[in-house]
Amino acid sequence: xxxxxxxxxxxxxxxxxxxxxxxxxxxxxxxxxxxxxxxxxxxxxxxxxxxxxxxxxxxxxxxxxxxxxxxxxxxxxxxxxxxxxxxxxxxxxxxxxxxxxxxxxxxxxxxxxxxxxxxxxxxxxxxxxxxxxxxxxxxxxxxxxxxxxxxxxxxxxxxxxxxxxxxxxxxxxxxxxxxxxxxxxxxxxxxxxxxxxxxxxxxxxxxxxxxxxxxxxxxxxxxxxxxxxxxxxxxxxxxxxxxxxxxxxxxxxxxxxxxxxxxxxxxxxxxxxxxxxxxxxxxxxxxxxxxxxxxxxxxxxxxxxxxxxxxxxxxxxxxxxxxxxxxxxxxxxxxxxxx
Amino acid sequence: xxxxxxxxxxxxxxxxxxxxxxxxxxxxxxxxxxxxxxxxxxxxxxxxxxxxxxxxxxxxxxxxxxxxxxxxxxxxxxxxxxxxxxxxxxxxxxxxxxxxxxxxxxxxxxxxxxxxxxxxxxxxxxxxxxxxxxxxxxxxxxxxxxxxxxxxxxxxxxxxxxxxxxxxxxxxxxxxxxxxxxxxxxxxxxxxxxxxxxxxxxxxxxxxxxxxxxxxxxxxxxxxxxxxxxxxxxxxxxxxxxxxxxxxxxxxxxxxxxxxxxxxxxxxxxxxxxxxxxxxxxxxxxxxxxxxxxxxxxxxxxxxxxxxxxxxxxxxxxxxxxxxxxxxxxxxxxxxxxx
DNA sequence: TATTAGCACTCCATCGAAACGAGTGCTAAC
DNA sequence: GTTAGCACTCGTTTCGATGGAGTGCTAATA
Numbered sequence: 001x002x003x004x005x006x007x008x009x010x011x012x013x014x015x016x017x018x019x020x021x022x023x024x025x026x027x028x029x030x031x032x033x034x035x036x037x038x039x040x041x042x043x044x045x046x047x048x049x050x051x052x053x054x055x056x057x058x059x060x061x062x063x064x065x066x067x068x069x070x071x072x073x074x075x076x077x078x079x080x081x082x083x084x085x086x087x088x089x090x091x092x093x094x095x096x097x098x099x100x101x102x103x104x105x106x107x108x109x110x111x112x113x114x115x116x117x118x119x120x121x122x123x124x125x126x127x128x129x130x131x132x133x134x135x136x137x138x139x140x141x142x143x144x145x146x147x148x149x150x151x152x153x154x155x156x157x158x159x160x161x162x163x164x165x166x167x168x169x170x171x172x173x174x175x176x177x178x179x180x181x182x183x184x185x186x187x188x189x190x191x192x193x194x195x196x197x198x199x200x201x202x203x204x205x206x207x208x209x210x211x212x213x214x215x216x217x218x219x220x221x222x223x224x225x226x227x228x229x230x231x232x233x234x235x236x237x238x239x240x241x242x243x244x245x246x247x248x249x250x251x252x253x254x255x256x257x258x259x260x261x262x263x264x265x266x267x268x269x270x271x272x273x274x275x276x277x278x279x280x281x282x283x284x285x286x287x288x289x290x291x292x293x294x295x296x297x298x299x300x301x302x303x304x305x306x307x308x309x310x311x312x313x314x315x316x317x318x319x320x321x322x323x324x325x326x327x328x329x330x331x332x333x334x335x336x337x338x339x
Numbered sequence: 340x341x342x343x344x345x346x347x348x349x350x351x352x353x354x355x356x357x358x359x360x361x362x363x364x365x366x367x368x369x370x371x372x373x374x375x376x377x378x379x380x381x382x383x384x385x386x387x388x389x390x391x392x393x394x395x396x397x398x399x400x401x402x403x404x405x406x407x408x409x410x411x412x413x414x415x416x417x418x419x420x421x422x423x424x425x426x427x428x429x430x431x432x433x434x435x436x437x438x439x440x441x442x443x444x445x446x447x448x449x450x451x452x453x454x455x456x457x458x459x460x461x462x463x464x465x466x467x468x469x470x471x472x473x474x475x476x477x478x479x480x481x482x483x484x485x486x487x488x489x490x491x492x493x494x495x496x497x498x499x500x501x502x503x504x505x506x507x508x509x510x511x512x513x514x515x516x517x518x519x520x521x522x523x524x525x526x527x528x529x530x531x532x533x534x535x536x537x538x539x540x541x542x543x544x545x546x547x548x549x550x551x552x553x554x555x556x557x558x559x560x561x562x563x564x565x566x567x568x569x570x571x572x573x574x575x576x577x578x579x580x581x582x583x584x585x586x587x588x589x590x591x592x593x594x595x596x597x598x599x600x601x602x603x604x605x606x607x608x609x610x611x612x613x614x615x616x617x618x619x620x621x622x623x624x625x626x627x628x629x630x631x632x633x634x635x636x637x638x639x640x641x642x643x644x645x646x647x648x649x650x651x652x653x654x655x656x657x658x659x660x661x662x663x664x665x666x667x668x669x670x671x672x673x674x675x676x677x678x
Numbered sequence: 679t680a681t682t683a684g685c686a687c688t689c690c691a692t693c694g695a696a697a698c699g700a701g702t703g704c705t706a707a708c
Numbered sequence: 709g710t711t712a713g714c715a716c717t718c719g720t721t722t723c724g725a726t727g728g729a730g731t732g733c734t735a736a737t738a
Contacts, residue, residue: 025730040682043731061688061730102501136479140491148495152479156487158499162441237594240587248579251590255576364701379711382702400701400717 002052005037007078009045010054014066014074018317021243023063068280068314071292075277075318082319084327088117092327096335103127103336107306108232114328115235118321120312121258122234125268127304130191130228132157137181139163139174147174149219153190155304161222166211173209180205193223229306231261242313244290253287267293268307275322275329280314292316298329301337308332341391344376346417348384349393353405353413357656360582362402407619407653410631414616414657421658423666427456431666435674442466442675446645447571453667454574457660459651460597461573464607466643469530469567471496476520478502478513486513488558492529494643500561505550512548519544532562568645570600581652583629592626606632607646614661614668619653631655635668640676647671 002010012032016024026039026046035042046064049055054070057063066074095109107124114122132153141147142162151159184201185193197220205212239245239254257263267283269276275296283293294316295309308328310321341349351371355363365378365385374381385403388394393409396402405413434448446463453461471492480486481501490498523540524532536559544551578584578593596602606622608615614635622632627650634648647667649660 023730027730038682039730040684040732041680044681047732057731059689061690061732063730135481138477138489140475142474142493142495146495148491148497150477150489150491150497152487152489152499154481156481156485156499156501158487158489158497160491160495160497162495233598236598237591240591240594246587248585252576252579255579255594259572259575362701366701377711378701379703379713380709383710386703396702398718400703401719402701 002049006045006049008034009042010049010066010070010074011078013046013055013064014070014078017065018315021315023058023065025063028063066315068282071279071314071318075279075322079319079322082323084320084323088324089327091117092324092331096331103300104230106332106335110308110328110332111232111234113234114308114310114324115233115238117324118310118312118317119235119238119241120310120316120321121236121238123258123264123267123309123311124232124234125265125307125309126230126232127155127300127306128229129153129157129159130189131304132190134185134188134190134193137178137185139178141165141171141174149222151190151193151222159190159222161218163215163218166214169211169215173211176208177205177212177215180208190223194220197223228265231264233258239311239313242315244313244315250287250290254291257285257287267309267311268295268297272297275325277318277322290314292318294318294321294325296325296329298332299337300333306332341388345384345388347373348381349388349405349409349413350417352385352394352403353409353417356404357654360654362397362404364402367402405654407621410618410653410657414618414661418658418661421662423659423662427663428666430456431663431670435670442639443569445671445674449647449667449671450571450573452573453647453649453663454572454577456663457649457651457656458574458577458580459649459655459660460575460577462597462603462606462648462650463571463573464604464646464648465569465571466494466639466645467568468492468496468498469528470643471529473524473527473529473532476517476524478517480504480510480513488561490529490532490561494639498529498561500557502554502557505553508550508554512550515547516544516551516554519547529562533559536562567604570603572597578650578652581654583652583654589626589629593630596624596626606648606650607634607636611636614664616657616661629653631657633657633660633664635664637668637671638676639672645671 009029012029012035013024016028016032026042029035029042030037030039046055049070050057050064054067054073055064056067058065092113095106095113098106098109103126107126111122111124132155134151135154136152138150138152139147140150145165147163147165149161149163153159181201184204185196188196197216202212202216205216236258240251245251245254263285266285275294277292277294279292280289283291288311290313291311292314293309293311295307297305297307299305308325310325312321348368351368351374352363355367355371365381368374368381369376369378385394388409389396389403393406393412394403395406397404431452434445434452437445437448442465446465450461450463471494473490474493475491477489477491478486479489484504486502486504488500488502492498520540523543524535527535536555541551541555544555575594575597579590584590584593602624614633616631616633618631619628622630629652630650631653632648632650633655634646636644636646638644647664649664651660
């Protein structure tokens with residue numbers, strides 16, 4: 001167990017390093033208000049903290065830097081609430097006052113504000129479309145051979161896809177088909193759609209329409225190809241300002257990561273409650289070695305939810321980010337549920 | 340007018356510099372096959388070419404580097420066709436064999452292949468949605484107060500938006516409204532939609548439905564907020580490999596540019612035919628000082644068109660890119676028009 | 679026993695000088 | 709008109725010297 005003094009010193013080191021990005025020396029610590037012991041004492045404590053794995057040195061005669069374990073301890077036990085300036089609070093509020101019911105714009109805007117206030121990168125994951133339930137099918141003919149299939153969900157989401165019609169597929173066939181689809185599939189969540197289509201609906205359709213098979217196949221394709229949730233960014237390039245990312249290789253890996261939606265999905269664990277913090281290697285991703293990710297989920301009503309993530313260097317201002325994130329989470333949840 | 344020898348030297352310098360990224364010296368040139376004069380002669384010619392503004396030095400005793408004017412002359416007069424390897428050709432072809440009629444996937448894939456083959460950044464601009472014509476309106480109710488409005492265009496594009504319904508708006512009102520919209524607006528191009536809505540349709544609707552005004556306003560919003568054309572990327576981070584972008588500031592400016600869709604639109608001049616090359620400052624954009632952009636338009640039938648742009652350093656392999664771009668342009672135009 | 683002053687030591691960062699190499703411009707010879 | 713030769717310039721690399729920040733250890737102190 002750490003002594004009070006060790007706790008205090010660890011806290012000061014993290015706080016200092018977060019703002020300065022420079023290794024913290026004993027003299028520097030001794031000058032901080034609230035510190036009553038001499039540099040020599042602090043050096044002894046630091047040596048102990050290093051032995052315990054909370055601190056590291058960049059080289060033999062450098063000051064100390066928090067280790068991952070040090071950050072972990074800090075966020076678990078030493079995180080104190082952070083004062084957010086009034087203007088910043090009202091900046092966040094302004095997003096929600098704007099327009100209501102326009103989810104996409106709201107989320108997009110939130111990502112921008114968050115990245116601006118944190119100076120890190122904000123990633124917002126829209127609600128998982130796969131959970132939405134079918135409200136209505138529609139097939140609109142375009143030419144002799146093509147039509148566009150439309151699925152509207154109960155949340156107002158619209159999926160669509162151009163279909164190639166089989167030879168001799170008549171308008172009345174389309175009508176029949178749409179009726180059957182709407183009869184059988186309303187209320188089915190999108191992620192079950194392809195199963196229902198193949199297992200139940202296909203055989204029924206076949207009885208009425210000759211060439212139903214190819215079209216059903218296309219519909220199955222659509223429902224499989226849907227992404228989990230849409231991703232929105234704010235401050236994608238903010239990482240370039242962080243001194244630890246003056247290395248082209250790291251930047252490249254990070255940028256590539258952010259362009260790969262599939263990889264990004266793994267950042268989120270939307271089933272958890274509250275705020276999660278993953279530090280450095282806890283992300284299990286080489287590109288994120290020097291990054292921490294702070295995530296939380298927000299609710300959009302109807303058991304739907306989205307998630308917010310802030311990606312910053314491990315030397316991130318955890319206090320501030322956690323506070324901002326919590327404000328944004330509750331604000332978003334409110335704005336999106338009440339309408 | 341330049342002598343043949345000067346032309347030859349300019350060509351060699353550009354070709355060499357494009358591949359090596361190093362200033363080209365007289366000795367190096369003299370060793371190239373086809374060059375029969377001594378380094379001293381070449382030095383004299385280079386001094387003349389520099390005086391004429393085609394070459395530059397990075398410092399007093401360095402080799403020569405093409406100036407913007409030099410590149411301009413090169414692409415205008417010295418560009419020779421480039422051999423593309425068979426495997427690369429079939430790599431391009433494979434995109435078009437894949438699936439037909441699925442425009443979005445096709446364009447996305449093309450962007451990736453192009454960026455891979457060029458090692459630069461590919462930007463594809465999808466066809467301008469504003470030109471599409473309305474095929475069908477649809478309003479699907481969600482709750483008492485909300486519904487989703489859907490516009491299908493003759494190209495199979497679907498726009499949609501959640502509407503807040505006025506108090507006491509009944510299902511039969513919706514039906515009436517949809518009928519009038521479909522009566523009056525089919526065939527109208529999207530970019531004229533808001534005008535028609537306000538000028539013609541609004542007054543008719545008002546006669547039949549009390550609270551038509553707010554809904555029409557929402558529809559107007561939708562048709563105004565549509566973007567010009569969707570933008571697809573390939574190889575966004577490829578620029579990081581170019582030695583001229585080892586500068587964080589430049590990278591930042593470029594990345595920011597690419598995240599701003601609005602700015603990117605200005606890269607394209609889709610009304611022009613053939614291939615356009617803009618070199619360095621010709622782009623009128625600080626972030627693109629050291630970049631060249633090669634663009635061309637592809638047709639998607641029905642007077643619709645999209646555009647391709649390759650963004651690379653001014654020290655770009657113009658020969659290769661121009662050839663690849665032309666192949667991709669014709670391939671895309673074919674694939675998208677014939678179906 | 680806990681704390682602190684003092685001191686030797688380590689390592690990084692910065693600077694300037696020297697050596698080197700690539701390339702030029704100019705002159706004079708071919 | 710072309711080229712060999714040479715002095716010169718400038719960037720790059722290397723090396724050692726210097727200074728500063730910070731440590732660990734020891735011995736003195738409260």
